[in-house]
Amino acid sequence: MEYTRIEKLLVQLLNSSTASFTEEQKVDIREYIDVGEYGLALETFVDIVEEDKKEISKLDKEAIDELIKLFSFEDGVFDIQLKGRIVSMR
Numbered sequence: 001m002e003y004t005r006i007e008k009l010l011v012q013l014l015n016s017s018t019a020s021f022t023e024e025q026k027v028d029i030r031e032y033i034d035v036g037e038y039g040l041a042l043e044t045f046v047d048i049v050e051e052d053k054k055e056i057s058k059l060d061k062e063a064i065d066e067l068i069k070l071f072s073f074e075d076g077v078f079d080i081q082l083k084g085r086i087v088s089m090r
Helices: 003-016 023-034 038-051 058-071
Strands: none
Touching (some): 003 023, 003 038, 003 058, 038 058
C-alpha cells in the first residue's frame, strides 16, 4: 500500500475543506491520519460531508476515488453518500 500517497491525499482533502468543516471535525479526521487509521479518516470525511450536507469539489471527488482504489474498496462505495455534494468549483 502506498502510505505516503494515501496520507498526502487525505491531507489534501482536509486542507480543501478547511472553510466548511468545523475545527472539531478537522481534529477528528486529523487524529485518524496521525495514527495511521486512513480508512477511518476517509470514512469520517465522507460521513461529515453527507451528514452536514457539505459540498466538495471535483478535485476532492477525484482524490476520494483514488483513495478508494488505493484501499481496494469496492468501486462506488461512497457514491450514494456523495450524490449531489460535488460542485464544479469552490
